[in-house]
Amino acid sequence: MSAGAVVNLGTLGMDQGAHLLVKRALRALPTGGSLRVLGDAPALQIHLGAWARAQGHGCTALAGACVLTRGNADQGRWHGAERAGGVDPSQDNAVAAHPSSRWGLAARGAKVEAGGPAFHFPLSDKDVVWTDDAARIYAQAAAAQWDPAVAIDWQAEIAHPEEIEDAVVQVMTYLIENEVAALMVPSRFLTQVHPHFREILQVLAIQAADEARHIEVFTRRAKLRRPELGLSTTGGQVSLKTLLDEPDFAMATFLLSVLGEGSFLELLRFLHRHAPDPITRQVAKLSAQDEARHVAFGMAHLCRHASLDPSLTGRFAQAVQRRHAELQHSAGLNEEVFDALILLAAGSWEPADIAMGWERVQELKASMDHGRQVRLRRLGFEPERAAELSALHTRNFM
Amino acid sequence: MTTPFTLGAVAYDPKVVTIWEGFKTWLETQDFAFDFVLYSNYERQVEGHFRGEYDVAWNSPLAWVQVRRIAEALGRNASGFCMRDTDCDLTSLLVARSDSGIASLQDLRGKTVGVGAPDSPQATLIPLLALQEAGLVLGEDVQVRVFDVLFGKHGDHVGGERDAARALMAGEIDAAAMIDGNHLAFTAEGTLPSGATTIAFQTPQYDHCIFTALDDVDPVVCERFTELLLAQRYDDPIVRPLLDLEGLKQWKPGRLSGFAQLERSVDDLSFSGAQTVRDFIAATIAEHQDGTR
Numbered sequence: 244m245s246a247g248a249v250v251n252l253g254t255l256g257m258d259q260g261a262h263l264l265v266k267r268a269l270r271a272l273p274t275g276g277s278l279r280v281l282g283d284a285p286a287l288q289i290h291l292g293a294w295a296r297a298q299g300h301g302c303t304a305l306a307g308a309c310v311l312t313r314g315n316a317d318q319g320r321w322h323g324a325e326r327a328g329g330v331d332p333s334q335d336n337a338v339a340a341h342p343s344s345r346w347g348l349a350a351r352g353a354k355v356e357a358g359g360p361a362f363h364f365p366l367s368d369k370d371v372v373w374t375d376d377a378a379r380i381y382a383q384a385a386a387a388q389w390d391p392a393v394a395i396d397w398q399a400e401i402a403h404p405e406e407i408e409d410a411v412v413q414v415m416t417y418l419i420e421n422e423v424a425a426l427m428v429p430s431r432f433l434t435q436v437h438p439h440f441r442e443i444l445q446v447l448a449i450q451a452a453d454e455a456r457h458i459e460v461f462t463r464r465a466k467l468r469r470p471e472l473g474l475s476t477t478g479g480q481v482s483l484k485t486l487l488d489e490p491d492f493a494m495a496t497f498l499l500s501v502l503g504e505g506s507f508l509e510l511l512r513f514l515h516r517h518a519p520d521p522i523t524r525q526v527a528k529l530s531a532q533d534e535a536r537h538v539a540f541g542m543a544h545l546c547r548h549a550s551l552d553p554s555l556t557g558r559f560a561q562a563v564q565r566r567h568a569e570l571q572h573s574a575g576l577n578e579e580v581f582d583a584l585i586l587l588a589a590g591s592w593e594p595a596d597i598a599m600g601w602e603r604v605q606e607l608k609a610s611m612d613h614g615r616q617v618r619l620r621r622l623g624f625e626p627e628r629a630a631e632l633s634a635l636h637t638r639n640f641m
Numbered sequence: 642m643t644t645p646f647t648l649g650a651v652a653y654d655p656k657v658v659t660i661w662e663g664f665k666t667w668l669e670t671q672d673f674a675f676d677f678v679l680y681s682n683y684e685r686q687v688e689g690h691f692r693g694e695y696d697v698a699w700n701s702p703l704a705w706v707q708v709r710r711i712a713e714a715l716g717r718n719a720s721g722f723c724m725r726d727t728d729c730d731l732t733s734l735l736v737a738r739s740d741s742g743i744a745s746l747q748d749l750r751g752k753t754v755g756v757g758a759p760d761s762p763q764a765t766l767i768p769l770l771a772l773q774e775a776g777l778v779l780g781e782d783v784q785v786r787v788f789d790v791l792f793g794k795h796g797d798h799v800g801g802e803r804d805a806a807r808a809l810m811a812g813e814i815d816a817a818a819m820i821d822g823n824h825l826a827f828t829a830e831g832t833l834p835s836g837a838t839t840i841a842f843q844t845p846q847y848d849h850c851i852f853t854a855l856d857d858v859d860p861v862v863c864e865r866f867t868e869l870l871l872a873q874r875y876d877d878p879i880v881r882p883l884l885d886l887e888g889l890k891q892w893k894p895g896r897l898s899g900f901a902q903l904e905r906s907v908d909d910l911s912f913s914g915a916q917t918v919r920d921f922i923a924a925t926i927a928e929h930q931d932g933t934r
Contacts, residue, residue, distance in 0.1 A: 256835065256836075257825060258824075258825055258828035258829065258835045258836075259835050259836075285839060285840070286824070286840050289732065289734065289824070289840060289843055290821075290824070290825045292730075292732070292821060293820075293821040293822035293824070294822075294825060296726070296727050296729075296730065296822070297727060297822060297888075298890075299726065299875070299890030314890065315875075315876075316875045318876070319874065319875035319876030319881070319890075320875070320881065322876035322878075323876070323878055356878070357878035358878025358879060358881055358882060
């Protein structure tokens with residue numbers, strides 16, 4: 244459009260959206276270019292004058308029409324604007340190593356006006372938080388969400404003896420407490436991650452939603468036959484508190500996801516196999532599917548982080564040792580939970596069944612230890628060191 | 642310590658602190674020592690100017706007229722040296738409901754007009770002057786209902802105009818006075834439904850706020866201050882938020898040609914708000930004349 248351009252608004256008023264047409268026509272003009280605005284809307288000239296003044300354009304009435312002279316304020320606003328990386332993480336340089344604090348909450352890939360406020364996101368280093376697997380893990384999680392109301396047959400029969408039910412309720416009480424920790428730890432870090440790492444935020448958010456659902460189903464299972472829940476011990480809470488107190492994202496992820504949830508995953512599989520009723524088996528099975536993703540995410544970004552920072556495994560080891568030292572005078576897994584697991588796996592008070600239950604719990608502990616060692620080796624530990632560190636893991640499992 | 646160049650401004654809104662703190666910070670980056678004092682109303686600010694409490698004032702158009710008149714009476718010189726692009730060529734409107742049949746000033750005979758604060762140039766003094774100069778006697782031929790929000794702040798607060806607009810749509814008044822941009826803004830926000838109103842009258846153009854100096858200001862420092870303002874660019878991301886808050890895209894050299902309607906309203910308007918202005922000017926002149934005797 245050249246000087247002398249015209250836009251005809253017809254009967255559309257500036258109080259009805261006509262400014263869109265005017266702005267569009269002005270965009271095609273150079274600064275100082277003229278635009279003749281025609282239209283029949285009442286008050287058009289008055290509104291055009293007021294609008295142009297506020298927008299930094301000139302406005303004069305000429306032969307029954309308004310003539311706008313394009314100012315440069317709209318261009319000025321975007322002077323120095325910066326593209327905040329790229330929307331597609333697979334593209335080169337899409338994900339910045341150190342995203343600007345001034346990109347703030349802008350979507351990755353958006354063009355960000357200069358001069359915005361500086362946000363403080365403590366986790367804004369790609370090396371510390373990122374994994375290319377995050378988008379895939381989030382997509383899997385979103386596709387695998389399940390509705391407790393329909394995914395579990397809450398009407399299924401519970402035929403086991405009353406004392407076995409007490410054991411189930413005690414185990415559920417323990418699971419709830421642990422799931423609360425598993426919800427709070429990633430949630431706390433979620434708000435510290437720079438939003439540029441969108442996929443990481445999404446994974447942490449859906450992880451929290453998973454844990455919220457687990458809390459619901461374990462609570463619901465416990466309440467099926469009992470008006471009250473079981474016992475919560477000081478030793479268990481002391482162990483979980485060390486997770487909440489861990490200020491470092493990598494260390495917290497390592498302790499929670501790699502060691503804690505990894506062990507917890509074995510426990511849920513144990514319950515899926517050995518629980519005395521189908522409802523408990525179902526909630527354990529579905530929760531285990533979610534927990535496996537949490538472990539996979541933790542492993543994915545820690546493996547990447549460890550490959551970039553050779554000192555990380557040393558700090559992992561220190562974190563395990565420090566936590567062990569803090570917990571060595573606590574009771575670890577409470578007796579009630581341990582006994583409940585044996586009884587639950589036994590299914591009866593028959594000595595032969597108790598022996599079987601005991602054996603199964605020993606197998607559980609062995610499989611937890613094995614899994615921890617496998618994951619530690621994947622993170623770069625030598626087998627002997629992995630075995631040492633696994634042995635130091637909390638007796639509370641999580 | 643160098644005495645900073647000090648501005649007087651009226652705190653018509655909490656954002657005023659943000660604005661001038663921002664300017665202070667920016668001016669310091671330009672090696673220009675700057676500070677500001679805030680007044681709760683323009684009359685206190687005008688008095689403060691003549692008492693030498695600061696160097697220059699960010700004045701409403703009415704405060705400019707007050708300072709100019711008082712200075713002239715005291716044999717001093719006042720100058721308006723800088724203003725916003727958005728201060729130039731404003732108009733005020735008298736807005737009626739579309740179904741009212743009101744299409745001119747004469748149609749308002751026997752009707753009630755809602756105006757803003759009694760000391761608002763744009764929403765009261767200038768629109769009422771138009772009615773009076775069209776031959777309508779205020780209070781007799783046309784009733785005036787005042788929607789007073791923050792008297793003393795010269796209509797800087799938009800609340801009075803919005804209250805009048807609401808009263809118009811509620812059928813409590815027959816026409817409402819407002820600045821042209823607010824008719825568009827009130828329509829956009831829904832206070833005035835699109836198409837529900839008609840513009841019965843538009844005033845001639847006038848100008849609005851203006852930086853004001855008296856003849857005791859250091860001309861070199863004032864000139865530097867003006868240069869720095871005029872050099873502010875909207876494409877500077879540091880400056881832009883301040884300009885957005887203050888509602889401009891560009892500073893302009895001050896001009897004094899756009900205050901004629903307001904001067905006439907202060908001279909002639911038969912309205913209590915104008916009388917209060919005249920009383921204030923006379924009292925301030927008398928106070929300073931007494932002080933020099």
